[in-house]
Amino acid sequence: MTHVLKDHAHLFERPGPWTTIYVDGSTGTVDGLASDEILPRSIAQEMKAADAPPGDIEAAVTALARTAKGLPDPVTRYLLVNDGTAVVDEFLSGDLVGLTVTATGPIPDLTPLVRHSPEDFAYLVAEVGHHGGEIYLQYADGDEQHITSGAPASDIEGDTMHTRKLGSGGWSQRNRQQHAEKVWKMNSREVASEIDRIAAEHDAQLIVVAGDIRARQLVADEVSQESAAKLGIIESNTRADGADEEMFNEQVQALVARTMAERQQTLLARLAEKEGQGTRTSAVGRGAVVTALQQAQVESLLLEATAWDGETLLALDAAPWVAASETETAGAVVLGEVPAVAALLRAAALTDAEATIYPSGALQERPIAALLRWPTGPDAPTAA
Numbered sequence: 001m002t003h004v005l006k007d008h009a010h011l012f013e014r015p016g017p018w019t020t021i022y023v024d025g026s027t028g029t030v031d032g033l034a035s036d037e038i039l040p041r042s043i044a045q046e047m048k049a050a051d052a053p054p055g056d057i058e059a060a061v062t063a064l065a066r067t068a069k070g071l072p073d074p075v076t077r078y079l080l081v082n083d084g085t086a087v088v089d090e091f092l093s094g095d096l097v098g099l100t101v102t103a104t105g106p107i108p109d110l111t112p113l114v115r116h117s118p119e120d121f122a123y124l125v126a127e128v129g130h131h132g133g134e135i136y137l138q139y140a141d142g143d144e145q146h147i148t149s150g151a152p153a154s155d156i157e158g159d160t161m162h163t164r165k166l167g168s169g170g171w172s173q174r175n176r177q178q179h180a181e182k183v184w185k186m187n188s189r190e191v192a193s194e195i196d197r198i199a200a201e202h203d204a205q206l207i208v209v210a211g212d213i214r215a216r217q218l219v220a221d222e223v224s225q226e227s228a229a230k231l232g233i234i235e236s237n238t239r240a241d242g243a244d245e246e247m248f249n250e251q252v253q254a255l256v257a258r259t260m261a262e263r264q265q266t267l268l269a270r271l272a273e274k275e276g277q278g279t280r281t282s283a284v285g286r287g288a289v290v291t292a293l294q295q296a297q298v299e300s301l302l303l304e305a306t307a308w309d310g311e312t313l314l315a316l317d318a319a320p321w322v323a324a325s326e327t328e329t330a331g332a333v334v335l336g337e338v339p340a341v342a343a344l345l346r347a348a349a350l351t352d353a354e355a356t357i358y359p360s361g362a363l364q365e366r367p368i369a370a371l372l373r374w375p376t377g378p379d380a381p382t383a384a
Helices: 003-013 030-049 054-064 111-116 171-201 213-222 245-277 286-294 340-350
Strands: 018-024 075-082 085-093 101-105 122-129 132-139 154-157 206-211 231-233 282-284 298-304 312-316 334-339 354-358 368-372
Touching: 003 075, 003 085, 003 111, 003 340, 018 030, 018 054, 018 111, 030 054, 030 101, 054 075, 054 085, 075 111, 085 111, 101 334, 111 340, 111 354, 122 171, 122 213, 122 245, 132 171, 171 213, 206 213, 206 245, 213 231, 245 282, 245 298, 245 354, 245 368, 282 286, 286 298, 286 340, 286 368, 298 340, 312 340, 334 340, 340 354
Parallel strands: 122 206, 206 231, 298 354
Antiparallel strands: 018 075, 018 101, 075 085, 122 132, 132 154, 282 368, 298 368, 312 334
């Protein structure tokens, strides 16, 4: 499943009520500062009108009193409040995607969070030099993971003896040059091995390599075939004095955006291929997808951002987790009627399915579809 759903899947089995809050959290203007004083009171009134528990109202007000100081505007705020605690409290970079949300219901609604970060996957940024390198594990939604010893990066310091190449000269200089090349290769091999390990462990979809030109080349030559297929090289020495960090970040984000687009197009191509083959390993339309989710059959859920706005489904306390009517509950208890997209994302998370959000129109008048883990059965015969 996506990073967002995977991180929060454990919340879906906790009892409600839950309050979902998605609002502007910017503080860089006078209006923004004024809203910081007004917002907690406004949210409290909305939660009270929705019969949210008093403890949850107090938790939301306390959380919203904390501002995004130090973060560049625009900033968006997302909270999930349950049992007197702000269980999730995140500052998200960027403007609101869609409308503000303050809603109390039986399940946590991850729809605003998923729409705000529609595609998130792990990727590595490796800044390399002759003495080793630094490897950062990051996610397309902006999260950065600590991957070794509680530090935000994996630091690799290799052998530094005779690592500077010398100018032309006698045998001693040539011998040192050869030794330096061997040391560089040894250090690059160590960096490449760490890249392979982290990429495999976290299923990284992109590996960005930057730094010294020769070190970049050596690392690219040493990584595994699986890693090499995901390499994105940035032609700049980010480890040099005076390196333009802003430009480097823009280049990284351009590679991330390209990878994101390629992943989404690949899923659409797979959907078209399965439909064309008639293998019954795809589902299109709300009814077919809900049925597949009920059977834990969905591998990848493809959903347009505004699909089924205003429509509802039933959230259940156990498998099959979602239903269109009470006749489909298979004995599970109905928790309540909830927004359709929230119910679909919850069912996807609880059945370990991927979920990808597309812009409106991307699925060509089919705002919901799914790739399936195994084929559906034959159509039921119709009466003569």
